[in-house]
Amino acid sequence: SxxxxxxxxxxxxxxxxxxxxxxxxxxxxxxxFWYRQQPGQSLTLIATANQGSEATYESxxxxxKFPISRPNLTFSTLTVSNMSPxxxxxxLCSVEGKAxxxxxxxPGTRLLVL
Amino acid sequence: QQQVKQSPQSxxxxxxxxxxxxCAYENTAFDYFPWYQQFPGKGPALxxxxxPDVSEKKEGRFTISFNKSAKQFSLxxxxxxxxxxxxxxxxxxxxxxxxxxxxxxxxxxxxxx
Numbered sequence: 001s002x003x004x005x006x007x008x009x010x011x012x013x014x015x016x017x018x019x020x021x022x023x024x025x026x027x028x029x030x031x032x033f034w035y036r037q038q039p040g041q042s043l044t045l046i047a048t049a050n051q052g053s054e055a056t057y058e059s060x061x062x063x064x065k066f067p068i069s070r071p072n073l074t075f076s077t078l079t080v081s082n083m084s085p086x087x088x089x090x091x092l093c094s095v096e097g098k099a100x101x102x103x104x105x106x107p108g109t110r111l112l113v114l
Numbered sequence: 115q116q117q118v119k120q121s122p123q124s125x126x127x128x129x130x131x132x133x134x135x136x137c138a139y140e141n142t143a144f145d146y147f148p149w150y151q152q153f154p155g156k157g158p159a160l161x162x163x164x165x166p167d168v169s170e171k172k173e174g175r176f177t178i179s180f181n182k183s184a185k186q187f188s189l190x191x192x193x194x195x196x197x198x199x200x201x202x203x204x205x206x207x208x209x210x211x212x213x214x215x216x217x218x219x220x221x222x223x224x225x226x227x
Contacts, residue, residue: 001160033214042203043158043217058214092157101146101207103215105157 002027002095004106012112013083020079021109023093028073031096033103034066038089046091049076083113118206120218127225133191135221137204140185144206148215149178149189152201161202162189194225 003026013019023032034046047055047068055068070076080087090108097104119138127133137147148163164171164178164187171178177190191198204218 004157042219043215045214045216048214094157097160102148102160102163104160105150107155107157 001097001104002029004093004095004104006091006093006106006109008109009107010110010112012114015084015113017083018079018081019083019111020077021091021093021111023076023078023106025074025095029095030073032070032076033094033096034068034076034078035092035094035105036089037092037108043092046078080111083111085113087111088113118204118216118218120204120221122221123219124222125224127191127194127223129194129196129225129227131194131225133189133194133198133223133225135189135202135204135223136186137188137206137218138184138186139206141206141208142185143208144216146207147178147180147187148205148207149176150203150205150217152203152220158203191223194223196225196227199223199225 005024007022032049035043036046037043045058046061046066047057049055049068049070051070051073065081067079090110092105092108094103094105121136149161150158151161152158162173162176164180166182169180175192180187202221205215207215
């Protein structure tokens with residue numbers, strides 16, 4: 001399985017500000033995904049990020065709020081823009097494994113918005 | 115996203131017992147069903163997965179049972195250990211959807227001594 005790191009691991013932010021979360025994987029991968037996990041809840045897919053193309057967003061998530069970059073096959077960023085307390089969540093990136101349809105997750109970024 | 119229903123929400127099992135977590139799905143196009151294990155403060159880790167062409171898959175103490183006609187699948191943890199205490203998520207995805215996973219709501223398992 002891939003080794004995935006995320007930065008920062010946690011942050012406390014003020015409302016109205018933006019935070020960029022980085023996801024780094026130790027091997028080249030085609031597909032990267034960003035999920036949100038609210039406290040004690042399940043995971044919800046925000047968007048799928050392919051290298052060299054625009055990210056594909058799920059219903060309820062928009063690019064202006066969650067812009068994503070995917071500059072190469074080992075790295076992606078998710079920005080949470082104009083934050084409000086409702087954005088307090090764990091944000092997780094995942095990558096597609098070599099075995100078809102498997103996904104491996106990073107450790108997550110724990111965000112608290114005050 | 116299509117829903118995947120998971121039960122129970124929480125489960126307490128004695129050490130050495132069998133833990134059973136159930137999931138049901140609606141979309142018959144789903145054809146890949148993984149289970150993830152998540153410890154506090156960590157990301158989910160892939161535990162075991164199954165496809166609809168088999169009714170059961172076993173890896174060590176972990177077994178998935180799959181009932182295609184009922185659109186249900188379950189995770190059995192044999193000889194449950196305190197180290198198995200975690201939150202377990204079932205998930206499902208469709209072929210050709212870039213592996214987009216739909217997750218269940220999670221089951222918090224506590225294995226007592």
